[in-house]
Amino acid sequence: MNHKKRIGKLMLAxxxxxxxxxxxxxxxxxxxxxxxxxxxxEAQIASVEVTIGETLESINLKQMxxxxxxxxxxxxxxxxxxxxxxxxxxxxxxxSRKEQLKTRLVALQISDATKNQVLMLLDSENFADFxxxxxVISQLQSADNEQIKTAISEEEKLVALEEQLADEIQTVKxxxxxxxxxxTALAEELTSLKGILSDNQTVLSQVKTEYADEAARLAAExxxxxxxxxxxxxxxxxxxxxxxxxxxxxxxxxxxxxxAASSSVQAPVSQITDSSVxxxxxAPVVTVTAPTVTETPAAQGKTLVVSATAYSRHEAELSNxxxxxxxxxxNPMVIAVDPxxxxxxxxxxxxxxxxxxxxxxxxxxxxxxxxxxxxxxxAALAFGRxxxxxxxxx
Numbered sequence: 001m002n003h004k005k006r007i008g009k010l011m012l013a014x015x016x017x018x019x020x021x022x023x024x025x026x027x028x029x030x031x032x033x034x035x036x037x038x039x040x041x042e043a044q045i046a047s048v049e050v051t052i053g054e055t056l057e058s059i060n061l062k063q064m065x066x067x068x069x070x071x072x073x074x075x076x077x078x079x080x081x082x083x084x085x086x087x088x089x090x091x092x093x094x095x096s097r098k099e100q101l102k103t104r105l106v107a108l109q110i111s112d113a114t115k116n117q118v119l120m121l122l123d124s125e126n127f128a129d130f131x132x133x134x135x136v137i138s139q140l141q142s143a144d145n146e147q148i149k150t151a152i153s154e155e156e157k158l159v160a161l162e163e164q165l166a167d168e169i170q171t172v173k174x175x176x177x178x179x180x181x182x183x184t185a186l187a188e189e190l191t192s193l194k195g196i197l198s199d200n201q202t203v204l205s206q207v208k209t210e211y212a213d214e215a216a217r218l219a220a221e222x223x224x225x226x227x228x229x230x231x232x233x234x235x236x237x238x239x240x241x242x243x244x245x246x247x248x249x250x251x252x253x254x255x256x257x258x259x260a261a262s263s264s265v266q267a268p269v270s271q272i273t274d275s276s277v278x279x280x281x282x283a284p285v286v287t288v289t290a291p292t293v294t295e296t297p298a299a300q301g302k303t304l305v306v307s308a309t310a311y312s313r314h315e316a317e318l319s320n321x322x323x324x325x326x327x328x329x330x331n332p333m334v335i336a337v338d339p340x341x342x343x344x345x346x347x348x349x350x351x352x353x354x355x356x357x358x359x360x361x362x363x364x365x366x367x368x369x370x371x372x373x374x375x376x377x378x379a380a381l382a383f384g385r386x387x388x389x390x391x392x393x394x
């Protein structure tokens with residue numbers, strides 16, 4: 001009998017040790033796997049945030065170049081207007097000069113001016129008088145020749161102005177073509193950026209869901225394992241108490257009836273069966289519900305008049321991380337919004353600031369208000385409060 005009881009106790013002890021070892025191994029394995037997955041996911045998120053920051057910087061620089069190009073086109077168009085006005089004035093001047101020359105030549109042909117000039121030379125009183133009259137006639141002819149040269153020069157200037165206008169028009173057309181090409185590239189980069197942002201949000205959602213599921217699974221397994229261990233311990237304790245009670249009863253019987261000591265009376269044998277172990281109340285399993293992560297779709301090309309302020313991560317008591325987990329030291333182009341007005345994760349074009357991510361919130365940011373993050377603390381303090389018309393990009 002004692003031999004069987006020892007075997008039962010050894011079996012119970014072995015079962016308890018096995019359960020404890022199993023719990024330790026399972027927790028160690030799952031926690032190691034979870035840690036590795038978490039580190040891998042964090043590295044991927046950091047990489048995506050760096051890409052988002054670089055893409056936003058590139059887009060804003062390209063937008064600045066487009067704005068400069070538009071200014072150049074406007075200046076060229078104004079210059080074209082001035083050039084056309086100069087050409088019209090030059091045409092009027094040339095027409096006037098030609099009309100004067102025409103009148104002069106006709107007058108010379110129908111008058112006796114040439115003959116009179118010859119007679120005037122023949123009527124000279126002396127050689128000095130002849131020289132003087134010849135000089136006067138030469139000056140008159142030089143004036144006519146100068147008018148002819150001036151008309152020719154003005155015509156050449158007109159041709160040069162027309163060529164300059166043609167070159168400027170070609171320059172403007174080339175600039176317009178470049179502007180269209182830059183705009184197309186900008187749209188493609190915006191589309192790519194939205195895809196990257198969507199992937200980033202998906203990764204974040206998956207990490208949160210997997211973490212919650214893993215935590216719930218570990219909690220349930222730990223609770224079940226603890227309940228099983230408590231059941232085994234309770235069964236072992238009950239067996240020991242029953243054995244002690246049986247030993248005490250046997251001593252009492254031997255002392256009171258020594259004549260019956262040689263009889264075949266035996267203390268009842270207590271055996272631990274599966275039903276006795278199963279009778280132990282099992283602790284309830286704790287189930288942790290994973291939080292549901294929802295994503296708000298971005299608005300479609302919506303304009304909005306807002307009251308804008310600015311802040312900086314360098315302010316006292318502020319950290320580098322936004323409410324959505326964006327690292328401002330990696331991606332500073334972030335604005336705080338009211339999620340009920342501007343969905344988190346949206347791309348927003350802010351005049352004078354650029355294209356940014358709606359990735360932060362604030363207690364004072366309610367309704368049509370936004371807060372622009374600026375890397376320069378002095379610039380953020382000097383920004384004040386401004387009324388702006390922003391665009392929530394498609």
